[in-house]
Amino acid sequence: MDITPTTLLPLAFLGYVLGCVAGLLFLRHERLANVFSFGCGTLGALCGAVGCVMSLAAGATTAAPLQLQLLPTLIPYVQFTVRLDPLSAFFGLLVSLLAFALSLYSIGYARGFFGRKNVGVLGAFFNLMLLATTLVVMADNAFFFLMVWEIMALSAYCLVSFEHEKPETRSAGVLYFVMSHIGTGCIMLGFLLLFQASGGYGFAGFHALTENAGWMASGSRNAAFLLFLIGFGIKAGIVPLHTWLPAAHPVAPSNVSAFMSGVLIKTGIYGMARAFFYFLGTPPMWWGVTVLAIGTVSAVLGVLYALMQHDLKRLLAYHSIENIGIILMGFGASLMFLHTGHPLLATLALIAGLYHTINHAVFKGLLFLGAGAVLHATHTRDMEHMGGLAKRMPQTAFCFLIGAVAISALPPLNGFVSEWLTYQSLLQGFGSTDSLLRLMFPIGGALLALTSALAAACFVKAFGITFLAQPRSEAAAQAHEAPLTMLLGQGVLVAACLFLGLFPTVFLRILDPLTQQLTGLQISPQLTLANGLVLSGVNQNGGTVSTLGIAALGVGLLFIPFALWLVLGQKTKTRIGPTWDCGLQGLTPRMEYTATGFSKPIRMIFKALFRPRREVQREYDFSPYFTTSIRFEAHVEEVFETRIYRPLQRQVLRLSRRMRALQAGSLQAYLIYIFITLLLLLIFAL
């Protein structure tokens, strides 16, 4: 059998299906269920990843993308077809790569549930979610897309609610469920508008329309844009539609959180890329402006709220909002350039956004896996009870540090590369128009700088408080290194981070067919200098960077400290001693800086946003100087929840109470409703 995408893709689907079936078959044999269901998932994902890479690598030469009919259909308009065009192949690669690392990790991680929860159910739903997500990014028909989109959302809901005995988990699950369906409703309406214009549900049909001028009234085009922005935006977690995200991601099992934060929210990005760049034709200016503004706001607010968290997984979830914002900054700039007629810059900005999409998937997956390993070892998500883990779980600490450096956009890792591309497109864009709108680019750049500096502060906190210094609890002191499969899963993603960071010019080549499809240009040769060692902006004088060169020279310069040691320091000795404790009787973990304390200066500086509130209650016997007990409570207000969602929720409830009168339980009344509706429809139709 040939190894081609045509054979590999069905194998991938088969792997997920087998994994799902194995989970259900071995409901009562948790060990078998664990090995078989996650094992099948791992193999399937490997096939999928290889298939997608091959398809992208060949993409520039083959004219027609791979098309597969999965199931026969009798219903008009509905086709169960997958089509692997470059955009689908890119997102398919992202999904499969993460699915591979996560399934591998799950084999070790799910053991933590043995005897407590049913691992078979976990494996079955996990594989179902992998299958549905893969199909979402490859579906070629709006009906099919919506079906797998729903399966994906529902299986994710079941996984979020996996530990449903905790009330926090249940309410997070319901919030996710409701928000997700509001989004699906919007997407459905968007597709209906496209159907009105094209008379079909095939994706290629939607795209073919954009060739004819005046194919769609600008009013319904704008409506479709807004519906897709809201629908996919909810899935992606843009501000202000993000509230479900930091609630749902932390409570899920860590392998699921990693998938949700790394991949699931990217299906929202996929939907936006598909809709804005493929379905809707040349964008008006305000689309780009809106997307860029939403992206900037999401980035800044996401990282600011992340800084306030001391729940490790919740902190990571807020960072997903930040990174979605950075991706959308690239997309927004790209839409603006498409409007002003600068396809080259539009391509650069699009590449920046897409590069950040896969980067974020990789390092956020890695960080969630690290958080999962920590959770596995200490049984807590609260950073205030961690500390000292770098000595107890060194490999996990190293992997987490790589992820932290990458997400903080520090050179030479991958986060830096995609932010560099984003900065380049923003700065080059200044000259693309004369209107005052061009001020958005440098201001956006400055806010991106604020975002990445705050992200660095946040990850100093996340890594420093979790892994460094003394353990703050007995559980942290007793922590142990994660099992081998969990480390392997993290290792895969560390390797991906290093590859994407050090060899951007190699990776950019497989984006060529993708940009060809969306903007009609292939610019990787323009971005490559010095045999691929150096990455350049579209304009070579505009700036260059070489992460590989930085890394290599950095290692080379280590010669200087070594030489100094040779000349001056050979006779010196190193002694282990206590930390200076100001002459007290030794330091205790209670004297260490806490996560909350670490972010206090930022909380004070941005207090207009956070509205910090604290309550201190002291009890004392005869003088306030001799406190017998003290109770301290501090809160940060989540503005969107208290100012938008709570009032909205109250209104909806009030409206529902009124509506209750309609549904009184009398059959005759219901029949009259049906009759009136029918009558109205008939009048409307005639």
Place this chain on the structure above:
Amino acid sequence: MKPDTFAIVLQTALLLVLAPLITGCIRNWKARLQNRRGPRIWQPYSDLIKFLRKDMVISEHASWVFSAAPYVVFITALLVGLMVPMVTVQAPLSLFGGVLAVVGLLALGRFFMALGGLDPASAFGGMGSSREMTIAAIAEPALMLAIFTVAITVGSTDFSHMVAASQQSGWDMLNPTHLMAFAALFIVLLAETGRIPVDNPSTHLELTMIHEAMLLEYSGRYLALMEWGASIKQLVLMAILVNIFLPVGLAADGTVLALGLGLAFFLVKIFLLSAAVVMVETANAKLRLFRVPDLLSAAFVLAAMALLSTFLFH
């Protein structure tokens, strides 16, 4: 365009040798201005050699991150120094990165320094790390916006292109845009190098220190690398400031005469800027920590006004 090994070696040597001298000069001049005798200007060299010869004491709580931090700080400072034009228009490593790489590498050094501060489990270190990361977070947008103002008018994020462009524009450089950007960058320079009014480099008082708090547990060779790295970073930031806004005398080619002239001009400019820093340090008191954001947001507003004024003057 290829990185020139000879230039790399020369500029590395310049960075290593000159940086402690600037630190020494600032200390000495500051003392003189305050009617003290102060340490000799060569004192930092003696300190570095002393530290390199001393035994190290490492905290029992510290992990491998603590030992990695000094190397990262030192190496990133050197790398950044190689990307900024000092004596020649063409920086030796300009191909490997411009403004964005410089800011990123400085942030990488700071990231590890802050982790090194947290690692020994001392509350001082944690306090220093927390404050350093906070101040950096609000200084960075101002820094970026100020440099963007220049980068946009030149159309490049490469320092060498910026310097070349400002050399060509001659007296045009003295337009309000550049003056405001310069003022913004000067404030950021004070914050990034830990100078009064943001931080006090000569104190070990727990209420005020930021940078020093992170270094408390370092000793011997590691302390030498940290101190040296901080001096180099200071020199590099000063070089960015003087060479972008006052690109007089930078050598365009590699002849000995041009290089010598370039070095002389560079030294004069750096010493003048150091004198300005000394004046600011002497004439001001250290700000309370929560007043620092006001100062830095002033820098941000200056940079934003510089950007707006590009509409008026170009």
